[in-house]
Amino acid sequence: MEPGLYHILFISAALFFVGVYGFFTRRNLITMLMSIELILNSVNLNFIAFNKYLWPQKMDGLFFTIFIIAIAAAEAAVAIAIIINLYRSHQSIDVANAEELKY
Amino acid sequence: MNGATIIFYLLAALTLVSGLLSVSTRQIFRAAIYLLFSLIGIAGLYFWLDYQFIAAVQIVVYVGGIVVLIIFSIFLTQQAGEKLAKQKIGRKIFSALAAFCGFALTMVQVYQHTFYESPGEFVPVSVFNIGKKMLGVTVEGYALPFEIISMLLLAAMIGCIVIAMRSKPETM
Numbered sequence: 001m002e003p004g005l006y007h008i009l010f011i012s013a014a015l016f017f018v019g020v021y022g023f024f025t026r027r028n029l030i031t032m033l034m035s036i037e038l039i040l041n042s043v044n045l046n047f048i049a050f051n052k053y054l055w056p057q058k059m060d061g062l063f064f065t066i067f068i069i070a071i072a073a074a075e076a077a078v079a080i081a082i083i084i085n086l087y088r089s090h091q092s093i094d095v096a097n098a099e100e101l102k103y
Numbered sequence: 104m105n106g107a108t109i110i111f112y113l114l115a116a117l118t119l120v121s122g123l124l125s126v127s128t129r130q131i132f133r134a135a136i137y138l139l140f141s142l143i144g145i146a147g148l149y150f151w152l153d154y155q156f157i158a159a160v161q162i163v164v165y166v167g168g169i170v171v172l173i174i175f176s177i178f179l180t181q182q183a184g185e186k187l188a189k190q191k192i193g194r195k196i197f198s199a200l201a202a203f204c205g206f207a208l209t210m211v212q213v214y215q216h217t218f219y220e221s222p223g224e225f226v227p228v229s230v231f232n233i234g235k236k237m238l239g240v241t242v243e244g245y246a247l248p249f250e251i252i253s254m255l256l257l258a259a260m261i262g263c264i265v266i267a268m269r270s271k272p273e274t275m
Contacts, residue, residue, distance in 0.1 A: 022126030
């Protein structure tokens with residue numbers, strides 16, 4: 001069977017929910033960040049697939065993907081700075097130990 | 104079944120299997136390496152779709168940037184050879200159930216929906232066209248989001264430095 005839009009949507013949905021599963025089960029901040037990266041990548045794949053198969057005369061999906069990649073890079077950098085700072089003060093990056101932000 | 108189809112399925116399997124291993128392995132360094140392979144699989148899918156520029160950006164930014172950043176932060180925050188704590192089996196089962204139900208719901212919706220291709224002339228996705236639109240100031244240009252993203256990256260960079268800076272010891 002020739003792969004088309006539905007195949008790519010299947011892969012992207014599966015990757016999204018793999019990321020959601022990781023986000024639910026992990027209790028370590030770095031692995032949660034990895035799950036977020038998987039989720040963002042699945043969204044990018046979706047945008048590219050829609051752009052290729054449904055709107056080939058425009059490039060809106062492509063630009064959305066470029067901007068999402070840029071935002072994801074900024075987000076990862078800030079998150080890792082926060083994680084390293086948290087490790088310095090708490091000697092642990094488990095979410096259970098990081099509850100001081102609540103108050 | 105021709106070569107392109109086989110390559111598509113191989114890339115899909117690489118992406119999904121390494122993504123699944125990345126969220127389920129208990130050794131954090133291996134999780135980062137599996138994430139690397141998953142991102143490479145997605146870059147391969149972009150190549151398969153003929154979006155070479157996005158594939159190159161994916162490899163440069165994700166594989167070369169974010170994963171290296173994650174590996175460095177693992178080195179900085181993790182004791183060597185230490186495994187992640189085991190999760191409760193109940194939480195695992197309910198998470199898997201929730202994820203699977205969401206996936207099934209999404210796929211049912213997708214397969215019931217018919218997508219229509221919008222008519223119009225095909226525009227080749229060349230770097231020339233991308234650059235012309237990216238910095239275009241006409242109705243179809245993306246110069247304003249480009250500038251906003253550059254401001255966001257600057258703010259994130261300064262924020263990272265401020266957050267991660269070691270506070271000065273009290274001199275008094």
